[in-house]
Amino acid sequence: MTAPRKTPDRSRRSARSRRAIFDAALALIGEVGYAATTIEGIAAKAGVGKQTIYRWWPSKAAVLLDAFLDLGDQAAMAAGADDRASAIPDSGDLEADLKLVLRATVDELGDPKYDLPFRALAAEGAVNEDLGVEVVERLLRPQRQLYVERLRAAREAGQLREDSDLEIAVDLLVSPLAQRWLQRTGPVTHEYAEALVEHVLRGLTR
Amino acid sequence: MTAPRKTPDRSRRSARSRRAIFDAALALIGEVGYAATTIEGIAAKAGVGKQTIYRWWPSKAAVLLDAFLDLGDQAAMAAGADDRASAIPDSGDLEADLKLVLRATVDELGDPKYDLPFRALAAEGAVNEDLGVEVVERLLRPQRQLYVERLRAAREAGQLREDSDLEIAVDLLVSPLAQRWLQRTGPVTHEYAEALVEHVLRGLTR
Amino acid sequence: MTAPRKTPDRSRRSARSRRAIFDAALALIGEVGYAATTIEGIAAKAGVGKQTIYRWWPSKAAVLLDAFLDLGDQAAMAAGADDRASAIPDSGDLEADLKLVLRATVDELGDPKYDLPFRALAAEGAVNEDLGVEVVERLLRPQRQLYVERLRAAREAGQLREDSDLEIAVDLLVSPLAQRWLQRTGPVTHEYAEALVEHVLRGLTR
Amino acid sequence: MTAPRKTPDRSRRSARSRRAIFDAALALIGEVGYAATTIEGIAAKAGVGKQTIYRWWPSKAAVLLDAFLDLGDQAAMAAGADDRASAIPDSGDLEADLKLVLRATVDELGDPKYDLPFRALAAEGAVNEDLGVEVVERLLRPQRQLYVERLRAAREAGQLREDSDLEIAVDLLVSPLAQRWLQRTGPVTHEYAEALVEHVLRGLTR
């Protein structure tokens, strides 16, 4: 005996509408910002009934999250990757590898295609716990995991202190950049990324 | 013939209404969250006309920023301080001093009285550049400055590497905690704060 | 080359669905009123796809008209009549015969099973000319015809003025009752029906 | 201790909006019919917020009733009358007076300016009891009362049978015309009106 069906039948879902909604959502957020982006506006721009959005997503933020993840998938596909998350390179030189990756992150954060939607997601996730959890699970955690793995390799290679907490290590590398970008406390540049890596690895004390 | 009045006359401002608006705003954000807090609701709860809010603040977020700063002032006054920002203690033991302050920060971030409004401000500031700048200038920068000063003292005392960038150093101490709290990527505890300080000061490498 | 099929094949029509739709339609109108009765609701209650309704009827009102006519047929069948419209009795006493029939009409109008659907049909027909014509042709005209015939018999028997217009005579007997019921301008009772017949037959002047 | 205010303050009501709403409502009903007339459409055409309609009227039908009564008032004013309902003339010749008035009613029912809105009101009132009562009280009863008074005068002048029920008498004069018009059971002409008066006054029997 099965529970009565509540959720819509995913198999009948229109792929065309899904695409149009993602495109419209990201376009609108880029054009008018997140707050001024409305579900009504997305539906109109996508040429889709409002109900088609409400049927599949619980909120504007959820649409944006899916649209953003889809954007990442597309980029990864275009880059020829099999799946979204590509591992951090391991050349043996930890410092160089981290600088490479963080410089790429700086570029990404500076790309308006990512900046506005990501900002909106981060902001909404900060305030809306349910969404925040989803953002962490589906977007942030996979990224962090790549760092954890690279750092673990380094630790096993004897390049890191054995008592290093890898979670804290990742925080040290990632949070300052993220925070600077999100709160606009300072410029987000390649130089900052590199200096950051150096300070983290060497520590502050003499 | 006088020039047409543009800005309201600050001297005629009703202190009683100001207080009532702050109280109502913070109460509502605590009760129903930021998104569900409306100017209409604040006005109603404060027993104030909507126009009285629109006359003095450009947006809901601006009200909240002032209300939050006022909240900080009140707390500082209650603690007997002359002004809002009290310096980080300098016992000579940098590590101990930083742990003390960060543990206090953990406590503050865990206090619902601060958590919700601060979260709302951070989120809104991430997305709304004008507000973001104000938040940084009036709220974050003064706090950061205290760290900069304590760290500079330590560097001058020869306890820090001479090539340390103090801004980056502050970032390393503050951002991981802030990020963890804001994005909910992990628990925000005294233990985390202490381990953070240790990792930052000693660095990751052997 | 054959013309493209436009109309559905009546022979394959599901009698079971037809019944279920009529039952559901009348039930819903009784429960929630005509305006709140929706095609979607009828389909759901009848356990029928929406398309099955749209395939056979052009509008909610058309469904109701058929359902109501079907209801009348059922009642007539139950009463043992061969067809729907049974003639007005001719006992020789016109006044008595008319009182009898109008009292029966009063009872019918007071029966909620007929009241609500009939009201809805009359109202919709007043506003929607196409439906109005159908209602008159299929529902009202057959009824009126029975009166015309009874009155013609009376006129031929010398009981009515020879210059009487039978259409007007029917109007005089039927409209006041119908109007009172439809517009609720007064109570619809046996007494009213009898007084009405008396006034119509004798005229107002001395 | 007074109950909390629920209803809006009538004194602050905008006369300009009221007018614009009535004009838009009647225009739309004339252009697209009652069913296709929406509150949204009325608001848009009147250049008014939807809330301004919902604030003052509970339903589309209620707007229409007020608009229609206002239309009647305007017509009466234009005709130089002090109030809406002008008495039926009393020339001493009852038959002539009634024919005059019913011919005028025929003209009115044929005027599209009145036809469509009145039809919509009658239909809605048939189905919606609350509105129906309002329509009767505010629109129909005042009109009927004029007939009652004229007929009473005739009865007192010895022109009518003393046992005539005036309510029934009014029904006999008014309902057949109204019914014919509303249900479209036949043409609504001056000739019909005159024949109707004659039949009513003289009765059907020899």
Added chain:
DNA sequence: CGCTAAACGAGACGGTACGTCCGGTCTTTAA
């Protein structure tokens, strides 16, 4: 009696309007 075309249930779709809520502006009223 088995094939096949149709009618069927289900329900997603692009839309329209609903009635509510709130944003900002403007007007009235009472202190």
Added chain:
DNA sequence: TTAAAGACCGGACGTACCGTCTCGTTTAGCG
């Protein structure tokens, strides 16, 4: 003379149905 109170226009909210359009699944009738 200044707010409170609140009406106003505008517009998005999330919901309910509209009427159309697939989907697979009966089901009926012909071959």
